[in-house]
Amino acid sequence: MERYLLRPIRTLRPNVGDAALTMSNNKDMNDASRIDTRLGSISYFAYVKRNRDKIVLRHGDPFAFCQTLISGGHKTLIPESAQALLAALDIDERHYLVSSTYAVLIGDDRRRELSAYFTPPALARAAIEASDRFLKSRLHPTVLDPACGGGSFLTPVTRHLVKQKRERGVPLAEACKTTLRDIRGIEIDAGLSALSQALLNDMLAHEFRYFRSDQPTAVRCEDALSASAPQLYDLVIGNPPYGKIGAGADETLLRYAGLADMGGHTNLYSLFLLRSLDWLKPGGGLVFVLPTSFVAGPYFSGLRQELLARAEVLRIDLHEQRENLFLGAVQDVCLLTMQRRRSHRLVGDPAHSYELGTIDSNGRRNPCGKGIAKADGEPWMLPVAQLGTGRATIGNRRTGEGVSLCVLADYGYRIRVGKVVPTRERARLHSTRQRGDFPLLWASAIRPDGSFDFKASKRLGNASWYSPPNKDDVGYATVRAAVIVQRTSNRDQKRRLNAAAVPERFRNQHKKGFIAENHVIVLEAINASPAVTPARLARLLNSEIVNERFSAVSGTFSVSAKLLQRLALPRPELVKGLNSKDLEEGLRELFIGTEDVLAPLASSDNTSDAKNPTDKSGDLKRRLSVDKNAGFKRRAVA
DSSP states (O other), X not given: OBOOOSSOOOOOOOOOOSOOOOOOOOTTSOOGGGOOHHHHHHHHHHHHHHTHXXXXXXXXXXXXXXXXXXXXXXXXTSOHHHHHHHHHSOHHHHHHHHHHHHHHHTOHHHHHHHTBOOOOHHHHHHHHHHHHHHHTTOSSOOEEETTOTTTTXXXXXXXXXHHHHHHTTOOHHHXXXXXXXXXEEEESSHHHHHHHHHHHHHHHHHHHOOOOTTOOOOEEESOTTTOOOSSOEEEEEEOOOOSBOXXXXXXXXXXXXXXXXXXXXXXXXXHHHHHHHHTEEEEEEXXXXXXXXXXXXXXXXXXXXXXXXXXXXXXXXXESOOTTSBTTBOOOEEEEEEEEOSSSSOOSOOXXXXXXXXXXXXXXXXXXXXXXXXXXXXXXXXXXXXXXXXXXXXXXXXXXXXXXOBOGGGGTEEEEEOOBOGGGOGGGEESSOOTTOEEEEOGGGBOTTSOBOTTHHHHTTOOOEEOOSOTTOOTTSBOSSEEEEESBOOTTSSOSOOEEEOOHHHHHHOTTOBEEBTTEEEEEESSSSOSSOHHHHHHHHHSHHHHHHHHTTOOSSBOOHHHHHHBOBOOHHHHHTSOGGGHHHHHHHHTTTOOOSBOOHHHHOOSTTOSOSSSSHHHHHHHHHHHTOTTSOOOSOO
């Protein structure tokens, strides 16, 4: 998530001279004699944020203060415990703290504009390890980071190359000089561009005693999406910015998008991916830290096609840590490794296998089998640890002969997404029932144990009743047997899929049906006699094996109704016949030989609701309007 700016840079406050800045020791900071670097870092950034205006006033701009931290001239400017923290960190951790200090000092709004959430050193080391195959085969490999921000990759890859050349007998001065000649960083923010160069110079001076007054500048301050490429590279590495380009953005941003063009909904990292692949030499490598959403999300079908037209997927490694990975942001990410095709013309089927793995908080990789990068925009796979076993799900394999793929339509259920967007229909939401109202089901009605609780929304302060605009036309109300599924989840929950059967007693009390809020997916029986009961279907969806399989193609916390519609399941009559006490074990046996996670498109479209209203661009706008309103409590689990 390293910086891309759509609007002009705001002018920073000018230097006001030697105005006094008093920074007494902060009582919140840990004592230096027993400092814990993680807790110390938290307190340090709280201190910087609290004193932001004073720091900028004293130094003139955030970069000047960061320069002071790099040079060691900060000892009279920050608390002793902060000094102890800096002294306790190794150079990569210290550089991460300095670059993150810049991000805090520019303020929250500016930081979001730049997407200035920098890659921690452990994850950067994992990226360097993944890159080694593209670096070790050449004496002087060329490397580019197109969004280099705080130098998270530029500095460690420079160190890696200098050491690699030294091991081959290249003199130190020549190793440093040629490496600086062959690495490039691009950064749109002038302050971050200068900071990346300063951190790189600091590493070379401290670790290799290398510094020259005529040292070439490795970082260019410009827009990577419009910059020209004077050369092609052996490796492009980085953490591009995340976020939609937005309506009204410069259309030239999309000139390389191809099938990945979704107008204003196109994500910046998609554009950086495609642009970076075009900057690679044939056979060159790309290693990017990315959100997991592109791996299987229906919105990214076009992007996956464009990627396979240019390159092969070598590895997808899922980072196990979601929170406390990026300072000030929560994000599921993976490490994508690709290799540029040697021919610019795609010949034959581009589908191929790739390695799966996980990366822990220390940057260590654990192999987890293989996945298949399928053509035609079909979802790829993520590694998933089996619940309760610690083992990893092996990648996508062909379904065994004689094993048929069934989907929810074969179980007698169709899929619909909740119609009500609360922020758009406030006047129609009621806390107490009024004439003509329908019960409104929120995600909170689905309890962690899989039970149903209509009153949960009231406990959270949400309305329980909905008044439709046309009471004579409420075709979106659910009247038949049904299961409801939370539309949002995350890896911190026990399950990715969280379902509950709507009790028959509740349906009998509300014979005109119920209506669901937009964060609920409704699985409604197509007729009065579905192949399995709602209770059995809910248990199937909540089972460990189904959640393991669905997680392998669900890269985001949003549960895609399109993917759920295609989820490959055992034959319904076999599920119906399982003993309730041994359901988990029985389901695992039924899935043997059914290891394709998704049914082919043709197999899943035979539902009466094939043109499902979810996962369309229009829904994105509606979802944003909900997420921006903090007045409605939308926690999936109360």
